Amino acid sequence: MAISKFLIAAVSLLLAVTSATASTVHDELSKYGLPPGLLPESVINYSVNSNGDFEVELSSTCYVKFTDLVYYSKKVKGKLSYGLISDLEGIKVKKLFAWLPITGILARDDGKNLEFQVGFLSELLPISLFAKIPHCGAAKGSYRGSEGLVAGDALAVSEVDFLIPFV
Numbered sequence: 605m606a607i608s609k610f611l612i613a614a615v616s617l618l619l620a621v622t623s624a625t626a627s628t629v630h631d632e633l634s635k636y637g638l639p640p641g642l643l644p645e646s647v648i649n650y651s652v653n654s655n656g657d658f659e660v661e662l663s664s665t666c667y668v669k670f671t672d673l674v675y676y677s678k679k680v681k682g683k684l685s686y687g688l689i690s691d692l693e694g695i696k697v698k699k700l701f702a703w704l705p706i707t708g709i710l711a712r713d714d715g716k717n718l719e720f721q722v723g724f725l726s727e728l729l730p731i732s733l734f735a736k737i738p739h740c741g742a743a744k745g746s747y748r749g750s751e752g753l754v755a756g757d758a759l760a761v762s763e764v765d766f767l768i769p770f771v
Contacts, residue, residue, distance in 0.1 A: 629660055630737055637687040637711050639718070641734035644668055644676060656684040660694075666740035670733055673698040674706075676740070687711035697722065 629650040630640035649661040659681040666676040680694035689709040696703040697720070708721035717728045 629658075632658075632684070636684050638684075638689065638709070639731055639734035641736050641738055642689075642709065643680065643737070644740045645737050646740050652684060658682060658684050662740075664740075668738040668740060670738075671729060675703060682708075 629643055629647050632650070632652055633640050633642055643660060644662065644666050646663045646666055647660055648663050650658065652658040659679060662676055662678050662680070665678055668674050668676070675696045675698070677694040677696075680692075682692035683690045687710065690707075692707050692709065693705070695706045697706055698704075699722075704722045706720055706722055710719040710721065711717075711731065712719055712728070716731055718731050718734065719726050719728055
């Protein structure tokens with residue numbers, strides 16, 4: 605009887621320690637000098653190996669409105685190094701009428717900006733825009749903008765279905 609109580613206590617302690625020390629992909633981004641809001645809250649699994657190669661699995665495809673509409677495929681992968689994501693796959697941004705793949709993200713030395721690379725083109729955005737983890741959505745009020753939640757810029761579900769990029 606005493607042994608079973610001891611085993612139950614040991615397992616409970618182990619579970620408590622494991623859940624307290626469990627790291628999220630958003631924590632991993634912070635360890636690499638990147639803001640946690642680069643990926644949405646819908647991450648269900650991720651892996652990072654010793655050379656920085658990572659893969660993130662989302663519960664489904666996802667749209668988030670920052671300054672532009674951003675599409676996350678169900679799998680996002682790339683290579684992490686301090687202040688940099690390279691060889692990025694699975695994230696696209698809508699510019700005018702085209703969906704462009706984001707190929708890299710660089711934290712600038714000033715600590716205030718991120719450089720988003722789309723092939724040989726790039727755009728600087730304030731790092732503060734990515735301080736909070738965004739929510740996926742297609743309903744009114746579900747997109748995040750530079751001032752927090754943006755109700756007026758959200759798209760109806762039927763509009764989002766029309767905008768799905770070719771993958």
